[in-house]
Amino acid sequence: MDLFKNIDWLAWICTIALIIFFREASVWIMGLFHHPELGNLTGLLSLLIVLVIWRRFKKIPPRLVDTNNKLMKESGFAFLPICAGSLLMLVSMGKEIPLFLVVMFVSTLIPLWVYAKMAKKWL
Template identity: 65%
Template sequence: MKSKIDWIALFFTVLLIVIAREGAVALMTLFGHPELGNLIGLALLLFILVIWRRFKPIPHRMIDANALIMKESAFAFLPISAGAVIMLVAMGAEIPAFLLVMVVSTLIPLWLYAKISKRWL
């Protein structure tokens, strides 16, 4: 049995994400670093949700919409993964240094963000 999608909650959740990201990119462009917009937008969204949760619970509709977005967006990483494998084959002896940079710059921050999100949200 297929569950019904709450399109209104999905729309407003995506709208919140887009507004937080675009606002952060605009703000960081004023400071001359637009490349930091995604990171600042993510931190801003987390900060907003942590403050929101202090006063009232996050609506279940928003949590369900976020789960749907996360589940469906996982397929977006398949082409990126294929490109990464092709790049790794071409790197040869530089692979250990590349993998160290990837672990330090990607996996550890994502793990920390997940821990913080789970504890505070």
């Protein structure tokens, strides 16, 4: 039980609530424009913009930064079921696999790389 004593619960709850709020608000706003599928991306970008503006005037609390680092490091396991599902889909695609891989590359790796560069530079 000593494991749970060292966790900053308030920072975890605030960080997760912040992420959920920005995501849900963005999905709702994009839903008004009939494109709720863009909610995740606009939520991510709006949270980044708010944090960049916040950092310009004040320092981002270290508790938030530490919790975010732990959350990002540990959340890699969440993608394992998605990878397994993608592998099953690849098997059934046949000759459409190259196009699928190009779309996956462009739509995931490049935006994540750009976001990481922006976050590293401005946060």
